[in-house]
Amino acid sequence: MRMRPSPPRAPKAPEVTGPGPTIGAWLPPQFGWVAPRLLPVASASTSNFLRWKMAESAFAERSDGGEEKVSGAEVIAQALKTQDVEYVFGIVGIPVTEIAVAAQKLGIRYVGMRNEQAACYAASAVGYLTGRPGVCLVVSGPGLIHALGGMANANVNCWPLIVIGGSSERRQETMGAFQEFPQVEACRLYCKFSARPSSIETIPSIIEKAVRSSIYGRPGPCYVDIPADFVNFQVNVNSIKYVECCLPPPVSMAETSAVYMAASVLRNAKRPLLIIGKGAAYSRAEEAIRKLVGQCKLPFLPTPMGKGVVPDNHPNCVSAARSRALQFADVIVLFGARLNWILHFGLPPRYQPDVKFIQIDICAEELGNNVKPAVSLLGDINAVTKQLLEQFDKTPWQYPPESSWWQTLREKMESNEAASKELASQKSLPMNYYTVFYQVQEQLPRDCFVVSEGANTMDIGRTVIQNYLPRHRLDAGTFGTMGVGLGFAIAAAIVARDRNPGKRVICVEGDSAFGFSGMEVETICRYNLPIVLLVVNNNGIYQGFDADSWKEMLKFGDATEVAPPVCLLPNSHYEQVMTAFGGKGYFVQTPEELQKSLRESLADTTKPSLINIMIEPQATRKAQEEQKMTKSPYKEFLSLQGLNVFPEGCNVREESLAFLSWPLCLWTPAIKERIACNAEEATRILRSCLKLEAEQRTSQCMGFGIGSLGLEAPFRGPSMSKPVFLTWKGGCNTR
Structure with a gap:
């Protein structure tokens, strides 16, 4: 996908020149499309070679006007350097190779990846780790499409990222150009800002706006589209005006009255809990949150990428009692954590129906999603946490460490840790x-x-x-x-x-x-x-x-x-x-x-x-408390038919298996045959296996899967060795 098709022999003179299939200087458009000067002479006829040399000589005469020139690629690189961009990840090819070379000349690190998705993931991670966006550099069409997954991931994660994509030449738009694709429009779905510079002179301002947009407010990805004919086109240095490096994001603080109310709600909590999200990590709020946890003696729970804001081995970390903490807390403070699927949307039965949320977030639109908070604190996580600390400095308060809530959490933590250590x-x-x-x-x-x-x-x-x-x-x-x-x-x-x-x-x-x-x-x-x-x-x-x-x-x-x-x-x-x-x-x-x-x-x-x-191919996690609170389509389906194949104590990992009304086929190494059966027959067989296993303490079956649907639910009995395959086979015959 990186090769350029053979050029036409006599095209209409373009307005501006574009890159070719190798790195090198290109001749001006008034002489028509010509090959790069780095192309071996042996690949062209003598007459063509003489024409190239004449054109090259004429270009030298016309360019010798005393004005220093700069290419579009160099302008892009300098604009990135001016905005404190340190890292570029990508896969080069037509028309962006020269951009990577120009960036390296200015000291920007370029890392060549093997897939645009991985390049985009890497660039977004740099933004999260450093607070300044990394750049993903990709070619046009398929290259940009491959990067969309990384852009979407950065958008949902709220990480700063700049994607620079080459695109087809402007004069060939709508003509079916090489790798032509509506890139600016496509990227708008996944970006805070998506634009194409109207000229080389506007590139610095577009890149500054992309960098600024990526880090201001809620962070996210931005896209800059670069037409192929911009990359090698030469303009006067004096015509380029670089924009000063954008300042760090302004720090916003919550309303004082709202902070006072939040502190009051927290003081009156009987079962408080702090949830630390990756928004707190990104805002560099670790010092303030650690002080709040230590000063007020509050239990805290980190989300996956909120881990480490306060060390996991801190005595107030209740990760080992996660389900219990979420289900019974009466006041929960969200530090840059969203009530999405990771936190079960803040809804029963995972939470108390009357739980009070204190929500701290940089994004106003996030406040009140899924659950109306008791108090909303709009602002930078670090700044707002310091505001809360001021309230507790003025009127000191600690949650009693000997409370029944702490006792409940510690007991659950100890039992869960013991179960994990036993498995280990x-x-x-x-x-x-x-x-x-x-x-x-x-x-x-x-x-x-x-x-x-x-x-x-x-x-x-x-x-x-x-x-x-x-x-x-x-x-x-x-x-x-x-x-x-x-x-x-x-x-x-x-x-x-x-x-x-x-x-x-x-x-x-x-x-x-x-x-x-x-x-x-x-x-x-x-x-x-x-x-x-x-x-x-x-x-x-x-x-x-x-x-x-x-x-x-x-x-x-x-x-x-x-x-x-x-x-x-x-x-x-x-x-x-x-x-x-x-x-x-x-x-x-x-x-x-x-x-x-x-x-x-x-x-x-x-x-x-x-x-x-x-590891053991059928290994899974220890029995989960939240399974009792999770709907099971498979169990619901069987219960409608008065069937139950799950003995008490079975730890069942379940996916959506409500399709068992279709014809099924059972295969097990124990009986070495596949049996065409319906849901009731399959249930009877599996129930017999489990009953025999329970009675004889032997292993008759380990699991079953709806093969053609990609769903699997392994059974867990007292012991296990061989699997049972339950595969949908419409109208299959007994084998």
Whole structure:
């Protein structure tokens, strides 16, 4: 997609020139389209070569007017430099290569990625980590479309980002130009600001506005479109007026009366709770929030990327009792945290019906979303927190640490931590998630960046791996985006190299998540970033199957027919991707091997490492209290028919399985056959298996999946060894 089609032989003279397929100077438009001067002479006829030389000579004569010239690419680079942009990530090609070269000449760091999505993720992470937007540089059409995922992710996460996209030449618009696409219009859906400069002279003001818009108010992405004919066109230096670097965002404060009211509501709380979101991390509110927590002795709960604003090992952190804290708190203060899906929208049954929210946010439109707050505090999180502290400095107040609320939370924390440690102490192989993460937690440096993505890998890892510093955890975020991990890790490593040499970056990935951007391992090795990649490998999405079960299953048909969509190839050696590019790779199956490989990886600051950690394919998280509060389409469907296949005590991970009225087909290694059946028959068989398991303490079935729908719900009984595959097969015959 990066190649330019052969040029027409005799086009109409364009208004301005555009770039060609190599980096180099181009001849002026009045001589028509000609090849670059770097093109080998042997590729053209002698007559064409003479014509090029004559045109080149004429161009030199016409340009020698004493005026210093500057190209559009150089103007773009200087405008970025003036706005304190430090990092550009991207994939170059027509027409943006010269922009990257010009940026490097000015000292802006350029990181070439392998996919525009990953480049966009990296640039947005730089914005979150530094407070100044990173730039994602992409080519026109497909290149820009690939970057839209990163732009959408930054938009939902509220991270500053600048995307610069090349576009087709202006004179060819609507003609079906190479990679022509309505880029400015498309990006408006995902951006705070999207524009194309009307001339090279207006580029500095457009870039300044993009940078300013990305960091002022609620942060977010902005897009600048650069026509191909701007990049190499020369203009007089004196015609360019660069705009001064935009100042840091103005700090807004909440109304004094609202702050007083918020302090009053908090003082009267019987079961208070502070929720710390990534908005607090972005606003650099850690010092003020830590002081508030310590001074008022309040329990706090961080959201995933709010971890580290106050250290996870702080005695007032109640993450281990998250569900209990949310469900029974009567006053909740939101520090830059939104009542979206991550916090269950602030609604019952996850919360008390009469819970009072004190909402602190930089964005007025966010106040009152889903739940009307008792008090709204509009302003910068750091500034508003300091305003609250002033109230408690004037009239000191502490929440009593011996209260029944604290006792309830501590008891729940202790029981949950004990359950996790029990799972971590299991000696059985393959390992489970908790065994892996407790081993990792023991060795991680306290000041390291932790990047995480995946389903179970991210969710379980977050509860075990601790963060002690703000903005040191990056994960799938509000948008729940898979594929962000390696881009985020590269961004963190680049920033750490410049600002905190020696600081480590640990990227914890599920095997499915790793597949989204695994080729960025080459980027990591090319720039010699000493990232430690941990791939927690369960052979699937959510869950997979071991090699023996996989082989057995394939005896009953082609993988496209019998393999549940959540399965990946068993025992894949992802560590060999790292060794292929010169890094270190480890294949790990035991806790001892994990300890050794992680110790060696952390000790080596000269090379990246990838540790491929094999775990139990059917491993899952411990039983969750919130399952009792979650609707189950499958259980609801079965209850309508008077059926129940879930014995008491079964820990069931459920997806939407309300499609069981369709014809089904059951296959299990235990009976080595697939059985065409309806929902009632399938239920009867599964219930029999579970009953036998409970009675004999043997393992008859481990799980079932609606294969063609991509849904799976593993059963958990007293023990387990073999899976049951329940696959929809409309009208299939018994085999």
